[in-house]
Amino acid sequence: MMSHFETCQSPLKNIISYPTPRDQEERYMSLGFETSRAFNMNYFYFKILDDYERDRVRHLEQFDEFEEWHLKCSHYVLIMSVKGIKAGEQLTRLDSLLPSTNGWKWESLLTAKCITSTHLQRFGHASACSGSGDIVVFGGFGLDGKQHARLSSASLVSNYERECGGAVNCLNLPIHCIGATSDSIPSLIFHSLTALGNEHFLVAGGRGSPLAPSSAFYFLSLKYNEHAGDDASFLNESKPKKDVVLEWTELEMCGDPIVGRWRHSASLISTEDDDKCVFLFGGRTSNFVLDDAVEINVKTRTINMLENVGVVPGARHSHSAAVYNQEIIVSGGLTESETALSDVYVVQILMRGSKKAAVWEKVDLVPAIEPRYCHTSHVCGDFLFLVGGIQMIGGGCGGLTIINMRLHSAISFHLPDCSPGKPILLHKHTSELLWDRDKRTGRILIIGGGGTCFSFGTHINCGIFIVELDREFALAFN
CATH class of the missing domain: 2.120.10.80 (Kelch-type beta propeller)
Known part of the structure; x- marks a missing residue:
């Protein structure tokens, strides 16, 4: 994916410095924002969109490329960062979709x-x-x-x-x-x-x-x-x-x-x-x-x-x-x-x-x-x-x-x-x-x-x- 954007002369400039959703949250917090939440598009699709909209999308056409769809959505994030107490209170906590820590990984x-x-x-x-x-x-x-x-x-x-x-x-x-x-x-x-x-x-x-x-x-x-x-x-x-x-x-x-x-x-x-x-x-x-x-x-x-x-x-x-x-x-x-x-x-x-x-x-x-x-x-x-x-x-x-x-x-x-x-x-x-x-x-x-x-x-x-x-x-x- 990085090579693709470099070929298009539109490199992903921040992906090395901020490779994960958690890194993006910390980035905005360090800039003075009081609350920051980053979530990938799988989280957006499955947790934020309602059942009606997901069902509508699923039935638009025959589809059998689930793996590529989910992998691609995992590579894109939405970031919401706010200042102010009221804005922070109204921002629903959106947990980042990060790798599970179950078990050991050696x-x-x-x-x-x-x-x-x-x-x-x-x-x-x-x-x-x-x-x-x-x-x-x-x-x-x-x-x-x-x-x-x-x-x-x-x-x-x-x-x-x-x-x-x-x-x-x-x-x-x-x-x-x-x-x-x-x-x-x-x-x-x-x-x-x-x-x-x-x-x-x-x-x-x-x-x-x-x-x-x-x-x-x-x-x-x-x-x-x-x-x-x-x-x-x-x-x-x-x-x-x-x-x-x-x-x-x-x-x-x-x-x-x-x-x-x-x-x-x-x-x-x-x-x-x-x-x-x-x-x-x-x-x-x-x-x-x-x-x-x-x-x-x-x-x-x-x-x-x-x-x-x-x-x-x-x-x-x-x-x-x-x-x-x-x-x-x-x-x-x-x-x-x-x-x-x-x-x-x-x-x-x-x-x-x-x-x-x-x-x-x-x-x-x-x-x-x-x-x-x-x-x-x-x-x-x-x-x-x-x-x-x-x-x-x-x-x-x-x-x-x-x-x-x-x-x-x-x-x-x-x-x-x-x-x-x-x-x-x-x-x-x-x-x-x-x-x-x-x-x-x-x-x-x-x-x-x-x-x-x-x-x-x-x-x-x-x-x-x-x-x-x-x-x-x-x-x-x-």
């Missing part, structure tokens, strides 16, 4: 690096880790030839030996359609990609434009033919190469009807019959936000709408879900009214009479975590990792929050920027947590991420952002 325990890959310069995509440790990435929005567009391409990320410090490689992944032509591969964003085991995956939902949600399901299979040879697309050419293809099949489903959706969550669940089932929750359509729970049986190709029982979460999209033992943990998200959520729920799929139901329970955390959405999540042992996302309180991208599911406690860390001039964008990304239990070290691979701002253009991360988790870090949250 940047020194995290190291990071960026690896550039044109294949992974995308956002709104989906990814999943195969049984062999390779990561499949599909769809999203990125560079297609010489212009940005929704993508129908796939990539493969290999983390050899799955150990901390191992080489990370990336190559373009050809797609072979079964029973159809390559033209049938959709260009999707905000879909889900769920690993089913044995190099199989399920693609669900997503959208083209906000008026074109997808209700289709696709079955994907990785096929390997290892060989040695030259391939310039690899980031590390000292490693063995793999000739890989992704087989693509559209599934004909039966059972309950389902509406097309995007920004939902999808998690693999186990059944008594050992069928491969995927649990879908929430998301949004062209007209409303969803709170339904859906079981997808991949073996029988059946859609089963589940009854929600217990302490049921409200409708949401852009939340995250991760499997924890026999449960699924759902965290955060954004409501119909654009309220970011800080709640955490666990859900189990249980029989109630002759039918299955989604049985929900809320997790009360101490301290409470910051509201966030468009993040990713992973489970390691009894710990839930929340990676990135948009934090409405802090006015920017979230870092790394770790929740102890046994103690119901939470701790947060800043993620270091790889470059102050071009920081990592921790939204519309995907991530994978790779952990070595014996060495008590690991790494988080943050893949892609970014967005298109209506004022400042398209900004996409360089490829992979690798956060190393060393032994000192492991001791900090154990």
Whole structure:
């Protein structure tokens, strides 16, 4: 943003000296004003505008750029400074929207690096880790030839030996359609990609434009033919190469009807019959936000709408879900009214009479975590990792929050920027947590991420952002 205004020959002259709303308040107080309040535009929009006006704005047109809207509003402040006792008494106290101090934030325990890959310069995509440790990435929005567009391409990320410090490689992944032509591969964003085991995956939902949600399901299979040879697309050419293809099949489903959706969550669940089932929750359509729970049986190709029982979460999209033992943990998200959520729920799929139901329970955390959405999540042992996302309180991208599911406690860390001039964008990304239990070290691979701002253009991360988790870090949250 600073570079944009400098290019326009209108630099932001005070941003270095007064970088936060609190600094601006102190600036005016030092000039003799008796009362000063600074608040960013998110505060103005959500706390000062009335419900009628916010509802009117939301329904002006189809809109799906929530992240860029909220990030941009967090960068602008209104400042009210007054002199005089009566004026001061009439000025309603407007608390600055400053970062929360919940938990501890230890940047020194995290190291990071960026690896550039044109294949992974995308956002709104989906990814999943195969049984062999390779990561499949599909769809999203990125560079297609010489212009940005929704993508129908796939990539493969290999983390050899799955150990901390191992080489990370990336190559373009050809797609072979079964029973159809390559033209049938959709260009999707905000879909889900769920690993089913044995190099199989399920693609669900997503959208083209906000008026074109997808209700289709696709079955994907990785096929390997290892060989040695030259391939310039690899980031590390000292490693063995793999000739890989992704087989693509559209599934004909039966059972309950389902509406097309995007920004939902999808998690693999186990059944008594050992069928491969995927649990879908929430998301949004062209007209409303969803709170339904859906079981997808991949073996029988059946859609089963589940009854929600217990302490049921409200409708949401852009939340995250991760499997924890026999449960699924759902965290955060954004409501119909654009309220970011800080709640955490666990859900189990249980029989109630002759039918299955989604049985929900809320997790009360101490301290409470910051509201966030468009993040990713992973489970390691009894710990839930929340990676990135948009934090409405802090006015920017979230870092790394770790929740102890046994103690119901939470701790947060800043993620270091790889470059102050071009920081990592921790939204519309995907991530994978790779952990070595014996060495008590690991790494988080943050893949892609970014967005298109209506004022400042398209900004996409360089490829992979690798956060190393060393032994000192492991001791900090154990």
